[in-house]
Amino acid sequence: SSxxxxxxxxxxxxxSKISHNFLGNLNKIDIAEFEDWxxxxxxxxxxxxxxxxxxxxxxLWLIKIVIKxxxxxxxxxxxxxxxxxxxxxxxxxxxxxxxxxxxxxxETNDIPAKNNIINSETRFTLKIKKLQxxxxxxxxxxxxxxxxxxxxxxxxxxxxxxHQVYIELARKIIQNGQIPCIVxxxxxxxxxxxxxxxxxxxxxxxMKWYLNKSFSPxxxxxxxxxxxxxxxxxxxxxAQARFDMRVRYVFPTKGEALIMEEFLTIFRNRANNPSGYDxxxxxxxxxxxxxxxxxxxxxxxxxxxxNPKWRDVPPIPLADAILEGSEMNELESLFSVSAKTIRRRxxxxxxxxxxxxxxxxxxxFLLKPIIIEGFKKGLNQKNxxxxxxxxxxxxFDRFKFxxxxxxxxxxxxxxxxxxxxxxxxxxxxxxxxxxxxILSVITRPDITPGDAEAELKKFIKFKYRGEFAQICNNAFGxxxxxxxxxxxxxxxxxxxLENKNEPKIQLRIAIGLGICKENDxxxxxxxxxxxxxxxxxxxxxxxxxxxxxxLHPGLSEYSSLKHQVFKxxxxxxxxxxMEVKENMESMNIATIRGYVKLWRKxxxxxxxxxxxxxxxxxxxxxxxxxDKEIKVLTIxxxxxxxxxKKIGNRNxxxxxxxxxxxxxxxxxxxxxxxxxxxxxxxxxxTIRKRIKELMDCIDxxxxxxxxxxxxxxxxxxxxxxxxxxxRVNEVINLFKExxxxxxxxxxxxxxxxxxxx
DNA sequence: AGGGTTAGAACTTAGATCCC
DNA sequence: GGGATCTAAGTTCTAACCCT
Numbered sequence: 001s002s003x004x005x006x007x008x009x010x011x012x013x014x015x016s017k018i019s020h021n022f023l024g025n026l027n028k029i030d031i032a033e034f035e036d037w038x039x040x041x042x043x044x045x046x047x048x049x050x051x052x053x054x055x056x057x058x059x060l061w062l063i064k065i066v067i068k069x070x071x072x073x074x075x076x077x078x079x080x081x082x083x084x085x086x087x088x089x090x091x092x093x094x095x096x097x098x099x100x101x102x103x104x105x106x107e108t109n110d111i112p113a114k115n116n117i118i119n120s121e122t123r124f125t126l127k128i129k130k131l132q133x134x135x136x137x138x139x140x141x142x143x144x145x146x147x148x149x150x151x152x153x154x155x156x157x158x159x160x161x162x163h164q165v166y167i168e169l170a171r172k173i174i175q176n177g178q179i180p181c182i183v184x185x186x187x188x189x190x191x192x193x194x195x196x197x198x199x200x201x202x203x204x205x206x207m208k209w210y211l212n213k214s215f216s217p218x219x220x221x222x223x224x225x226x227x228x229x230x231x232x233x234x235x236x237x238x239a240q241a242r243f244d245m246r247v248r249y250v251f252p253t254k255g256e257a258l259i260m261e262e263f264l265t266i267f268r269n270r271a272n273n274p275s276g277y278d279x280x281x282x283x284x285x286x287x288x289x290x291x292x293x294x295x296x297x298x299x300x301x302x303x304x305x306x307n308p309k310w311r312d313v314p315p316i317p318l319a320d321a322i323l324e325g326s327e328m329n330e331l332e333s334l335f336s337v338s339a340k341t342i343r344r345r346x347x348x349x350x351x352x353x354x355x356x357x358x359x360x361x362x363x364x365f366l367l368k369p370i371i372i373e374g375f376k377k378g379l380n381q382k383n384x385x386x387x388x389x390x391x392x393x394x395x396f397d398r399f400k401f402x403x404x405x406x407x408x409x410x411x412x413x414x415x416x417x418x419x420x421x422x423x424x425x426x427x428x429x430x431x432x433x434x435x436x437x438i439l440s441v442i443t444r445p446d447i448t449p450g451d452a453e454a455e456l457k458k459f460i461k462f463k464y465r466g467e468f469a470q471i472c473n474n475a476f477g478x479x480x481x482x483x484x485x486x487x488x489x490x491x492x493x494x495x496x497l498e499n500k501n502e503p504k505i506q507l508r509i510a511i512g513l514g515i516c517k518e519n520d521x522x523x524x525x526x527x528x529x530x531x532x533x534x535x536x537x538x539x540x541x542x543x544x545x546x547x548x549x550x551l552h553p554g555l556s557e558y559s560s561l562k563h564q565v566f567k568x569x570x571x572x573x574x575x576x577x578m579e580v581k582e583n584m585e586s587m588n589i590a591t592i593r594g595y596v597k598l599w600r601k602x603x604x605x606x607x608x609x610x611x612x613x614x615x616x617x618x619x620x621x622x623x624x625x626x627d628k629e630i631k632v633l634t635i636x637x638x639x640x641x642x643x644x645k646k647i648g649n650r651n652x653x654x655x656x657x658x659x660x661x662x663x664x665x666x667x668x669x670x671x672x673x674x675x676x677x678x679x680x681x682x683x684x685x686t687i688r689k690r691i692k693e694l695m696d697c698i699d700x701x702x703x704x705x706x707x708x709x710x711x712x713x714x715x716x717x718x719x720x721x722x723x724x725x726x727r728v729n730e731v732i733n734l735f736k737e738x739x740x741x742x743x744x745x746x747x748x749x750x751x752x753x754x755x756x757x
Numbered sequence: 758a759g760g761g762t763t764a765g766a767a768c769t770t771a772g773a774t775c776c777c
Numbered sequence: 778g779g780g781a782t783c784t785a786a787g788t789t790c791t792a793a794c795c796c797t
Contacts, residue, residue, distance in 0.1 A: 199758095212793080328790065338760060339790075358790075360768080427780090760796075768789065775782070 013038075013059070014045050014052070124187040124194065126248060126264075131155050134267050150263055158256075160247045166203075169250040181257035183249040183264065186210070188229065189242050196265045198257040201344060207245045211236045318345060322366055325395035328359050353420050363395070364419040371416065375430045376437075378461035428474070434460060435475030438468075438483075445488040445513050446531050449480040485539055488513070492535065493551055500548035500555065506532045509544060565595035614638070616656045623679045624660070626669055633663035637694060644697040654682040658690030666703050712738060716746040724754070 018038065023031050045052045070086050079087070132155055139150055160166045160182075170180040184203055186195040199206040214230035233239040248264065251257045321334055328339045335342070343357055352361040353368060370393055374384040388396055417429040434456075441447070441455045453468045462468055469479065476483040492509060499508035506529040510516050516528035536544045549555050568580050577593040614635060621631050637659040657680040664671040673684045680687070691707065700706060712735070719734065720726060732743050 340792095341759075343791090358767095360790095758797105762795080763793090764791105766789105766791075768787105770785100770787080772785095773783080776780090777778100 013041075014055070015042060124185070124244070124246070126185075128155055128159065131267060135263070138266070150259070153259065153263060158249045158251055160250055163247075166247045166250055173250065173252045181251045182206075182247045183251070183257050183260045185246050185248055185264070185268075187244040187246060189244060194268050195243075196261055196268060198261045203245045203247050207240070207243075210243075211239055214239065318342075319351070319366055322351075322359075322362055323393055323395055331359075360416075360419055364416050367393075367395070367416050368420050371420070371429075372433050375433045376460045378463045431471045431474045434471050438472065438475075438480070439487075442484050442487055444515065445484065445492070445535070446515050446528075447484060452480060485535065488535075489539065492532075493547070496536075496544065496547040497551060504529070505547075506530075506544045562595050562598075565592055566599050569596060569599040616653065617660075620656065620660055620679055624671060624675065626660075626664060626671070630660070630663045630667055630669060633666060634659045637662055637698065641694055641697050645693065653680050654686040654690045655694075656680065657682055657687045658694050661687065661691055662694055662698075662707070665707050666705060668705065712742065713746050716743065717750055720747070720750045 017035070020031060023034060026034055029037075045055060066086065067090070070083060070090065135150060135153060135155065158169060160169065166182070170182075173180040181198055182201075182203060183196070183198045184206065186197070186207070188194070197206070201209075210227070210230060214227045215236055230239040230243065233242055249257070249260050251260070318331070318335070321331055326334065328342065331342045332339055342359075346352060346357040346359075346362045351357065351365045353364045354361055370388065370391070371384075374387060377387070379387055421429040421432050437456060437460060438452065441452050449469065449472075453462075456462075456468065472478070472480040472483060478486070491513065495509045495512040496505065499505050499512070502508045507516075507525055509532045510525070510528035511518060513532070515531060516525050520528075533544055536542060536547055540547060540550055542550055565580055568583055569575060572579070575596075577589060577596045580596055581589050581592050617631060617634055617638075621628075621634075634656070638655065641655065641659070657676050661671060661673065661676055673687060676687060677684045695706065716731065716735065719731065723730075728744060728747050731747055732740050735743050
């Protein structure tokens with residue numbers, strides 16, 4: 001089968017090099033790295049046989065899953081690129097889903113763990129290999145009408161695996177102008193019975209007939225067993241739950257379906273009976289087959305022959321008649337069939353928008369594309385009907401639709417709108433249709449309303465300026481941007497959570513959304529990041545960095561590298577950059593070194609062991625030769641300072657010198673700043689600064705004598721500048737608490753300075 | 758597979774009114 | 778003034794029953 005042909009393509013992965021053409025989308029590694037890994041894998045595959053087998057199982061399983069998923073998208077439009085690429089490849093490969101076997105086994109003899117591959121198997125699963133084996137056996141061992149008929153049976157052709165496959169096959173047959181004939185099995189989940197039959201109707205409809213018949217009050221006495229079994233279940237719903245209708249094959253002709261029905265019937269009955277039932281020897285069995293019994297098959301059943309009662313109602317003339325506005329009685333006479341048969345054909349051809357398949361539904365189905373075209377052209381009703389007339393659609397004329405005439409509102413047209421879009425309002429329906437097109441152009445998150453409108457204008461004619469915005473508001477309840485934002489919310493939230501620990505979360509989200517790339521110029525990346533930030537602000541009112549916590553309040557807060565380094569340094573003040581790096585997660589050492597440096601600058605006192613100022617005092621006391629009284633006072637001053645201010649990065653020596661100076665001053669022990677400067681080794685400027693700071697800390701009322709806050713000399717000079725003619729005595733009198741000689745000295749100094757000027 | 762008959766559901770139509 | 782909506786009267790269609 002084509003599945004195995006496809007599966008055989010795994011060979012290159014196992015023992016050859018992969019063409020670089022197929023390696024265009026490697027995500028995070030380059031081709032060289034990929035090849036290194038592939039070599040390793042191939043080495044392993046060639047040395048360990050059991051590993052190889054497991055690997056094959058895995059690959060086949062993977063292919064099977066992908067095909068199953070993709071098969072449901074065969075006819076869909078606007079599917080993601082990833083899916084459509086696979087789909088395209090499968091189509092190019094001429095792959096048919098009809099040939100996927102339900103029982104997919106790997107073609108090596110010794111692959112273990114088969115059960116791991118097939119876990120969806122049920123007791124009713126038809127295994128195509130067993131079917132094939134039985135067919136060969138039957139043809140070889142029996143020579144009867146059935147074995148002759150089975151000779152050309154192709155078990156792979158038209159095999160139905162999923163509902164989607166059934167739809168696909170049936171559609172192809174209808175497009176070919178034929179009626180699909182199904183071969184079905186109704187599986188009894190309770191007792192394990194299987195009823196095999198065929199029908200030219202859909203499985204749903206066939207099942208409905210079974211149920212109706214079974215629950216009819218006058219069920220005839222000689223019906224097939226299944227009717228009585230169904231009737232035992234109390235209600236149709238219960239019966240439907242118990243009996244599972246499964247389509248096994250779909251054929252374009254009834255004859256093929258009948259032969260397949262016979263084959264399956266014999267196969268199913270022999271499966272549980274070693275001696276085996278055979279249709280040729282056991283007429284009793286026909287009770288189960290039902291249809292075969294009624295048809296009185298006596299050995300003639302030419303392939304492809306139709307039931308002579310078959311009425312031909314071809315799809316295209318039927319559609320034409322509907323678009324002419326024919327009513328049910330007219331269709332009946334036109335095709336010489338009953339109304340019921342007309343509806344059966346509607347269902348068979350898929351003429352319906354709501355799966356009702358009555359006349360209205362069929363009309364709606366056929367008119368839908370015409371109405372949508374009118375909407376896209378922006379036609380008003382008058383022009384719409386004119387257009388229809390030009391296109392040869394007679395149905396509106398047939399229903400005597402009179403334009404714009406009071407009292408005639410085009411009920412038929414509104415009914416169609418109602419049927420198709422659940423609204424009878426022309427405007428609403430138009431908006432719904434265009435809203436679908438609007439959604440289809442939202443292909444990227446940063447598309448603007450202007451871009452979207454321009455894109456739509458290529459195939460939709462808006463009636464007036466601003467209609468685009470109005471359609472968005474009417475159809476979505478929000479404006480275009482709001483709808484667009486809504487559509488991308490899940491993906492942005494996913495990206496935010498995925499990148500919650502990344503330093504540049506905005507940029508990560510922007511790249512994830514595809515609005516910029518890793519290696520784009522800075523300005524483009526910047527714009528994209530800003531777009532993400534404004535998106536998050538607009539929709540959540542927060543910064544992107546906060547989004548993960550906002551979505552999952554339990555998440556730990558994001559910690560920047562700086563924050564992490566600082567935290568580590570707080571706990572380990574003496575750590576070196578390399579040590580810090582080892583405790584981070586593979587970050588740049590240069591950056592870490594920078595943060596460590598920064599931390600040390602801000603926290604130097606944590607690194608330097610704090611000096612004890614009190615240790616310094618005895619040394620200085622000795623040098624200066626002052627008494628213990630001064631020592632006690634010095635310590636007291638230091639304590640006062642520490643209680644009020646932080647030592648910070650002040651030089652401790654200067655502080656101690658200041659305390660000493662103050663203590664000496666208070667105790668009237670004269671110590672010059674010069675001698676202190678020499679003794680301590682700190683400049684007199686620093687000492688003066690410290691003295692000033694110390695003075696701010698102490699309670700001045702406790703001391704009778706304290707140094708001035710401002711030095712005497714500037715005070716004297718300032719006064720003399722303002723009063724140049726002041727006499728010496730006046731100045732001495734003014735500073736009478738000070739030493740007279742000093743004042744006199746300053747006075748003379750000022751005069752000399754003035755004279756020099 | 759096909760069809761006929763029937764009651765009543767579901768639909769269409771035309772007139773009137775509402776709404777913007 | 779035109780489209781939307783409501784209503785009553787009249788028409789068509791469907792489901793369920795029956796049959797070969």
